[in-house]
Amino acid sequence: MSMNEPVIKAENLTKRFGDFTAVDAISFEVYKGEIFGFLGANGAGKTTAMRMLCGLSTPSSGTARIAGFDVYRQTEQIKRNIGYMSQKFSLYEDLTVLENIRFFGGIYGLSNQQLKLKSDALIERLGLQPEAKKMVGELPLGWKQKLAFSVSILHEPTIVFLDEPTGGVDPVTRRQFWALIYEAASNGITVFVTTHYMDEAEYCNRISIMVDGRIAALGTPKELKIQLNESSMDGVFYQLARGAKNKD
Amino acid sequence: MRTIKFLLEKEFRQIFRNRAILLLIMVMPIMQLVILPLAADFEVKNINLSVVDHDHSPYSRQLISKITASGYFRLQGYQASMKEAYRFIEQDKADLALEIPSGFERNLIRENEQQLFIAVNAINGTKAGLGGAYLSSILRDFNQDIRMEWIPPMRLQPLPTIEVIPKNRFNPQLNYQFFMVPGILAILLTMVGGFLSALNIVKEKEIGTIEQINVTPIRKHHFILGKLIPFWILGNVVFTLGLVVSWIIYGIFPQGNIMAMYGFIWIYLLAVLGFGLLVSTYTDTQQQAMFVMFFFMMIFILMGGLFTSIDSMPGWAKWIAALNPVSYLVEVMRMIILKGSGWSAILPHLGILLAFGVVLNGWAIWNYRKTS
Numbered sequence: 111m112s113m114n115e116p117v118i119k120a121e122n123l124t125k126r127f128g129d130f131t132a133v134d135a136i137s138f139e140v141y142k143g144e145i146f147g148f149l150g151a152n153g154a155g156k157t158t159a160m161r162m163l164c165g166l167s168t169p170s171s172g173t174a175r176i177a178g179f180d181v182y183r184q185t186e187q188i189k190r191n192i193g194y195m196s197q198k199f200s201l202y203e204d205l206t207v208l209e210n211i212r213f214f215g216g217i218y219g220l221s222n223q224q225l226k227l228k229s230d231a232l233i234e235r236l237g238l239q240p241e242a243k244k245m246v247g248e249l250p251l252g253w254k255q256k257l258a259f260s261v262s263i264l265h266e267p268t269i270v271f272l273d274e275p276t277g278g279v280d281p282v283t284r285r286q287f288w289a290l291i292y293e294a295a296s297n298g299i300t301v302f303v304t305t306h307y308m309d310e311a312e313y314c315n316r317i318s319i320m321v322d323g324r325i326a327a328l329g330t331p332k333e334l335k336i337q338l339n340e341s342s343m344d345g346v347f348y349q350l351a352r353g354a355k356n357k358d
Numbered sequence: 359m360r361t362i363k364f365l366l367e368k369e370f371r372q373i374f375r376n377r378a379i380l381l382l383i384m385v386m387p388i389m390q391l392v393i394l395p396l397a398a399d400f401e402v403k404n405i406n407l408s409v410v411d412h413d414h415s416p417y418s419r420q421l422i423s424k425i426t427a428s429g430y431f432r433l434q435g436y437q438a439s440m441k442e443a444y445r446f447i448e449q450d451k452a453d454l455a456l457e458i459p460s461g462f463e464r465n466l467i468r469e470n471e472q473q474l475f476i477a478v479n480a481i482n483g484t485k486a487g488l489g490g491a492y493l494s495s496i497l498r499d500f501n502q503d504i505r506m507e508w509i510p511p512m513r514l515q516p517l518p519t520i521e522v523i524p525k526n527r528f529n530p531q532l533n534y535q536f537f538m539v540p541g542i543l544a545i546l547l548t549m550v551g552g553f554l555s556a557l558n559i560v561k562e563k564e565i566g567t568i569e570q571i572n573v574t575p576i577r578k579h580h581f582i583l584g585k586l587i588p589f590w591i592l593g594n595v596v597f598t599l600g601l602v603v604s605w606i607i608y609g610i611f612p613q614g615n616i617m618a619m620y621g622f623i624w625i626y627l628l629a630v631l632g633f634g635l636l637v638s639t640y641t642d643t644q645q646q647a648m649f650v651m652f653f654f655m656m657i658f659i660l661m662g663g664l665f666t667s668i669d670s671m672p673g674w675a676k677w678i679a680a681l682n683p684v685s686y687l688v689e690v691m692r693m694i695i696l697k698g699s700g701w702s703a704i705l706p707h708l709g710i711l712l713a714f715g716v717v718l719n720g721w722a723i724w725n726y727r728k729t730s
Contacts, residue, residue, distance in 0.1 A: 164573050167730050185729050186575055194573040198566035204375050205368065216364030217576050 115142045117269055117300045118163060122172035123181075125158050132158040134323035135172060140269075140316075145291060145301045147311050150320030151351045156304045157197065157273055159320070163302070164194050164271055177268040190218075193262035193270035193299075197277065201258050203247030207238055210246055211261055218265035232260050252283030256290060263294050270294060272303040276310065288313055308343040319350050326350045361576060365584025373588060383554070387546040387596055391603045395538045405489040407431040408443045408452035415463035421500050425456070430492045440477070447479045454478055454489050466504065528613075528696045535608050540691040541664040543600040547623070548630055548658060548684050551593045552651055555634025558585055559726070560647045572728040582723045586631050593627040594620075613698035622690050622704055625711045629683050632718030639725045658684040683714055 118140035125133040133155045140146045150156045161167040163176055165185030174181040177191040201210045211229045220228065233242050236256055246254060255275055263270050272291075276284045288310065295301050303314070311317050311331060318328040327334055327350055331343055340346045373380060407425065411418050426433050434452050437443040443455035457475040465472045476493055480486040562568040571581065604610040612619050634651065641647040661668070661675060662684030668676060679685045686707045693699040 165729055166569065166572055189573055189728075190575040192573070194570070196566060196569045196573075198569065200566045200570035202368070202372070202567055203565075204372050209368070209371060213364055213368045214570075214574070216367075217361050217571075217574050219360070219575075 116140065116175075117142050117177055118146075118174070118302065120163070120172070120174040123159065123162060123169050123174050124171045125155075125162055125167065126170040131323055133162065133169075136320070136323075136325045137172075138318055138325060138328055140300060140302060142268075142300055143295055143298050144316065145295050145303065145314045147314030147317035148302060148304045148320070149306075149311055149317055149347060150304075154320040154351070155323040156320055160271055160273055160302070160304065164192060165189055166194075191268045193265070193267040195255075195258050195262045195270070195272045195275055197273040199251075199254055199258065201246050201254065201261060204245060206243050206245055207233065207249070207257060208242050210257070211264065214261050215264045220265060228264055232264065236260060252279045252287075255279055256283070256287055259287065259290055263299055266297075267299060269300040269302060272301065274304050274306065276305065276307065284310070308347060311343045311347075319347060321350055321353065361580045362584055362587075365576075365580065366587055369584060369588040373592070383550055383592060383596065384599065387543075387550060387600055388603050390546060391539065391542055391600055392607060394542050395535045395608065402485050402488040402492075403430055405431050405454055405485060405492070406434045406452045408434050408437055408446045408455045410437045410440050410443050410455065410457045412460035413458050413462035417463040417466060417504075418458045421458065421497075424500055425493065425496050428492065428496055430489070440475075444477065447477065450479075452479070453482070453485055454493060456493065528698075536610060536696055537692070539604045539608050539610050540695045541688050543597070543604065544662070544684060544687040544691050545659055545664065546600060547593060547597050547627075548687070549655060550596050551589060551627055551630040552634045552655060553648075554592065555585065555589050555631040556637040556641075556647045556651045557634075557644050558589070559635060559638035560641050560644050564643055576728075578726050578728065579723050582635060582719065582726060585635060586628070586719065589631050589634075590624075590627050593631070594623065597623050610695060612695045614694035614703075615700040616694075618699070618701045618704055619691070619694045621701070622687075622694075622708055622711070625708055625715055626683065626687050628715035629711050629718055632715055632722055633683070635722040636718050636725065639722050639727075658682050661685070663688050683711060686711055 116139040118138075120139075121137045122135040123133060123137070124131065124135050136159060148156055148160065158167065162169045162181060163174060165176070165181060165188040169181060176188045179185075179187040179191070181188065202213070205213065208229055211232060212225055215225045215228060233239055236253070238253070238257070241249060241253070246257065249257070259270075259272065259275060262272075276287050279287065284307070291301050291303070291313075303310075305311060314331065316328070316330050317334065318325045319334075320326065327337070327346070329337065331346075334346050335341065335343070338346050338349050340349060409422055411422070422433070425431055431454070434446070437446060437455070440455065440457055443452070443457070446452040447455055455477040457477070459473070459475075462472055462474075474497065476490060478486045478490045559568070562571065601612070633654070637647055637650050637654075641650060657678065660666075661671070661679050661682055663679065664684075668679045668685060671679065690699075690704050690707050693703055697703075
């Protein structure tokens with residue numbers, strides 16, 4: 111991992127909805143191949159921040175460059191270079207596993223040959239051969255999530271954004287999911303992930319913790335524990351988040 | 359282009375997978391086209407008539423039998439007084455009461471003049487209005503007969519009368535179905551196209567897949583085209599089915615240029631689908647989209663010239679009708695199917711609808727935001 115190549119560079123990035131400031135002048139950098147954990151309580155502004163970085167939402171002020179592209183003017187170039195897996199499950203449930211792979215791969219411009227190779231490889235890696243022709247709606251949640259992640263990196267993006275990808279998933283599947291994340295990172299894909307699970311935070315190279323729209327802490331899990339004099343990530347999170355004003 | 363191919367592939371898969379909807383799209387219009395024109399008819403028949411005959415003369419009986427023989431009226435009974443006849447109307451047993459005064463025959467012969475009284479139940483406006491008019495025309499006719507009977511032919515003064523012989527062109531028998539079937543087909547096509555497209559993008563918003571689409575480098579106009587084309591094809595299928603049904607069941611086949619008919623339908627579908635997609639881009643849930651479409655559909659249908667003539671609407675309503683795509687379709691379908699018109703006659707309509715299509719689709723593309 112080279113630390114001098116930021117693929118995400120945000121400076122004073124802000125999003126206001128009327129009087130409410132959801133994201134309040136956050137600044138940070140994420141480097142190539144890094145697994146960056148984006149933590150925060152519900153309502154802290156994680157999803158809003160992530161949507162700005164993905165080009166889904168225009169910032170109110172501040173700047174950010176994603177894979178070298180500007181979040182105001184170059185959203186379409188950004189979209190070509192990122193993968194995104196939203197909180198809400200978003201593959202088509204009335205299409206089969208193969209059809210979903212084909213559709214999303216196709217609109218990212220993969221050739222027929224690439225599509226064939228990649229679908230085969232993906233299905234084999236996930237062990238979905240018997241389910242390949244089943245409707246995605248019929249799969250258990252954990253499988254859907256793994257499939258959605260794999261589809262989101264099918265076009266080999268520079269960065270993949272994952273918004274609570276393991277919400278509601280059992281511990282075994284979560285472990286498998288993280289194996290997929292590590293595999294993607296080792297292939298040079300930068301992973302930007304939000305989570306509520308503190309054990310997952312420990313898997314990240316670096317994490318940031320958002321409180322009330324601001325980044326309250328940023329560093330490696332180890333650094334944060336030392337800094338706040340806590341023995342676990344749970345303790346770190348609790349110490350920072352309990353002072354929050356915007357809670358569900 | 360390849361993107362559109364993938365989008366179409368996906369849309370068609372989803373459409374064909376939803377068998378219930380597909381069946382509804384096909385069967386519903388056919389059923390409505392079979393049932394509605396048989397029942398929905400402006401002709402008023404079976405008007406219930408109550409008669410108060412104070413005269414009981416051969417003439418009054420002659421008049422009554424002339425009325426009942428017309429086929430429009432059903433004699434519900436003779437009442438002794440107008441009071442009773444009114445009660446009959448109040449109980450909804452009669453729509454019309456006719457009072458023949460005593461001395462009807464005598465006065466008619468001696469004084470050449472007699473008045474009759476008609477009371478009409480105007481709760482059902484159409485029935486009352488037409489019933490009253492029918493009865494008046496029968497009375498006029500009766501009057502004429504009497505003149506002929508009483509005035510010796512040689513003494514008959516040549517009264518200057520204007521006799522009008524109407525000839526109904528394009529629909530000689532004034533067959534109501536010829537008028538109604540193309541109109542109903544126009545409405546069905548509009549409903550199917552409008553609702554399908556209005557509910558589609560908003561459905562992706564509801565289930566969240568639109569977010570996944572928005573984060574891809576897909577072009578906005580590709581996405582809209584990917585939605586437009588499948589419904590456009592479906593609309594053509596529905597229309598063709600409708601034509602076949604009209605032909606088989608009602609023997610109605612376009613008298614004019616069938617290619618002009620399809621050419622117009624192609625442009626029309628573009629406009630209606632564009633409108634649906636536009637609604638879809640402005641709404642957040644299928645429920646909202648449904649209500650918005652309902653609002654517009656009611657206006658489109660009631661102000662489309664199918665049930666009431668646009669020419670007799672007030673000025674402001676004519677403007678609404680001019681912005682109503684259905685009014686053009688109803689007119690063009692009648693022109694081509696009944697009148698036998700060709701390309702040249704429908705060119706102005708075609709031009710206007712093309713403008714609608716371009717504006718509505720352009721607006722939908724503009725309003726579809728990948729970034730909020």
